Amino acid sequence: MDEAMDFFGVVKRQICNCSLGLNLSPDVEGILKMPMRELHMSIPVRMDDGSIRTFQGFRVQYNNARGPTKGGIRFHPDETINTIRGLAAIMTWKCALHDLPLGGAKGGVICNPKEFSEAELERLSRAYMQSICRFIGPDRDIPAPDVYTNPTVMAWMMDEYANVTGNTAFGVITGKPVSLGGSEGRHDATARGGWMAIREAAADLEMDLAGATVAVQGFGNAGYHAAFLGTAHYGAKIVAVSDSRGAISRPDGLDPEAVLAHKNETGSVIRFEGAETISNEELLELDVDILIPAALENAITMQNADRIRARIVAELANGPTTTEADEILYDHQIHIIPDFLCNGGGVIVSYFEMVQNFTMDHWPEAEVYRRLDEKITTAYRAVKDFSRTYAVPMRQAAYTIAVERVVKAMEYRGCV
Numbered sequence: 001m002d003e004a005m006d007f008f009g010v011v012k013r014q015i016c017n018c019s020l021g022l023n024l025s026p027d028v029e030g031i032l033k034m035p036m037r038e039l040h041m042s043i044p045v046r047m048d049d050g051s052i053r054t055f056q057g058f059r060v061q062y063n064n065a066r067g068p069t070k071g072g073i074r075f076h077p078d079e080t081i082n083t084i085r086g087l088a089a090i091m092t093w094k095c096a097l098h099d100l101p102l103g104g105a106k107g108g109v110i111c112n113p114k115e116f117s118e119a120e121l122e123r124l125s126r127a128y129m130q131s132i133c134r135f136i137g138p139d140r141d142i143p144a145p146d147v148y149t150n151p152t153v154m155a156w157m158m159d160e161y162a163n164v165t166g167n168t169a170f171g172v173i174t175g176k177p178v179s180l181g182g183s184e185g186r187h188d189a190t191a192r193g194g195w196m197a198i199r200e201a202a203a204d205l206e207m208d209l210a211g212a213t214v215a216v217q218g219f220g221n222a223g224y225h226a227a228f229l230g231t232a233h234y235g236a237k238i239v240a241v242s243d244s245r246g247a248i249s250r251p252d253g254l255d256p257e258a259v260l261a262h263k264n265e266t267g268s269v270i271r272f273e274g275a276e277t278i279s280n281e282e283l284l285e286l287d288v289d290i291l292i293p294a295a296l297e298n299a300i301t302m303q304n305a306d307r308i309r310a311r312i313v314a315e316l317a318n319g320p321t322t323t324e325a326d327e328i329l330y331d332h333q334i335h336i337i338p339d340f341l342c343n344g345g346g347v348i349v350s351y352f353e354m355v356q357n358f359t360m361d362h363w364p365e366a367e368v369y370r371r372l373d374e375k376i377t378t379a380y381r382a383v384k385d386f387s388r389t390y391a392v393p394m395r396q397a398a399y400t401i402a403v404e405r406v407v408k409a410m411e412y413r414g415c416v
């Protein structure tokens with residue numbers, strides 16, 4: 001299979017890359033390269049015109065050695081089981097790297113939510129929850145939002161879980177609206193955590209973030225907030241952004257809030273007044289200080305890696321760089337902040353949400369941000385120190401730390 005198509009293959013190769021240093025036995029490596037459990041389901045949904053459409057859905061629980069599995073739910077037309085497996089594996093390493101007492105999971109439905117009415121979206125969300133609710137729970141597997149799902153979808157799913165099981169368990173799903181057991185700071189946690197990691201990287205490179213030029217691929221939850229926080233908190237200049245329909249650039253800088261208003265009105269960032277329309281490929285190759293891929297996997301491949309000119313690539317998306325592209329960026333001395341280090345803010349604040357749900361508490365925003373900073377900074381420094389000490393790329397360092405923690409838990413539990 002073509003590397004860009006075989007996302008799970010890419011993730012498995014990363015495990016091999018670090019397993020030599022860890023001296024993993026083939027038996028242990030074999031366990032780490034297979035999901036623990038997969039659910040495949042057909043989900044019939046009545047549409048507004050009275051017809052019934054059947055959608056294909058998945059939930060992959062990858063590894064629960066360190067705790068209940070955790071990971072988002074995607075609604076996307078191009079979803080595949082291969083991608084969900086890879087993303088569930090990444091969630092395992094992400095939770096371990098950030099030292100959360102959680103394993104990894106991911107779910108998805110092959111569908112295009114942009115074609116649905118709100119009522120259809122609600123029926124699909126509830127039907128998906130009905131399919132998985134006997135296999136999940138606050139101490140088993142806890143879903144969250146991901147691409148094309150949001151707090152409203154999480155609220156419907158939480159309600160459906162309560163309807164089916166009789167348990168009004170806030171901790172069964174995270175990324176809920178704040179008035180329904182959601183955490184302060186969850187809405188922009190992925191981007192906020194990403195910028196905390198970028199801040200550390202910039203300090204290492206002696207790069208001044210005030211005035212630094214930034215291109216952001218993807219203008220959804222992660223990408224919009226990355227653009228907004230970049231300008232509002234760090235004084236960076238967002239010179240280009242994109243979505244699935246195309247990209248725009250403005251060397252003097254874009255106002256992310258104005259671009260969002262335009263996107264909400266027209267459905268896309270393209271044709272924003274005062275900006276030049278460019279292709280998504282051109283955005284990735286711009287001569288900027290920081291490139292933030294915040295869309296989907298496989299954005300940087302062998303085809304374009306040679307032309308990436310950013311000094312820092314901060315991977316807010318999961319799996320935006322293929323293994324071969326990764327080597328090229330490393331050779332070009334581009335500082336990569338690997339995905340599960342850079343975008344850990346989302347699951348970290350989701351974990352804080354669970355802790356608040358379990359203790360029936362509600363933390364102020366400042367407390368959430370303080371704890372998030374502590375988690376991200378600790379993980380960044382651990383990865384950077386490992387990378388420097390053993391002269392290995394940041395990604396390999398992150399994998400090695402995370403996989404070792406998962407294997408230790410498997411050993412203590414007597415699984416290996």
Ligand code: NAD
Pocket residue numbers: 145146147148149190217218219220221222223242243244245280294295296297316317318319343344346347
């Ligand atoms: P989202 O659905 O809110 O936004 C996705 C954006 O990407 C949309 O603007 C879409 O138009 C754009 N897009 C899709 N294909 C594109 C393409 N080919 N080129 C340019 N833009 C494209 O999703 P999100 O929640 O922001 O997630 C984005 C990435 O971040 C995913 O990889 C996701 O797994 C990862 N992530 C998200 C969270 C979170 O908390 N939301 C946490 C960790 C990681």
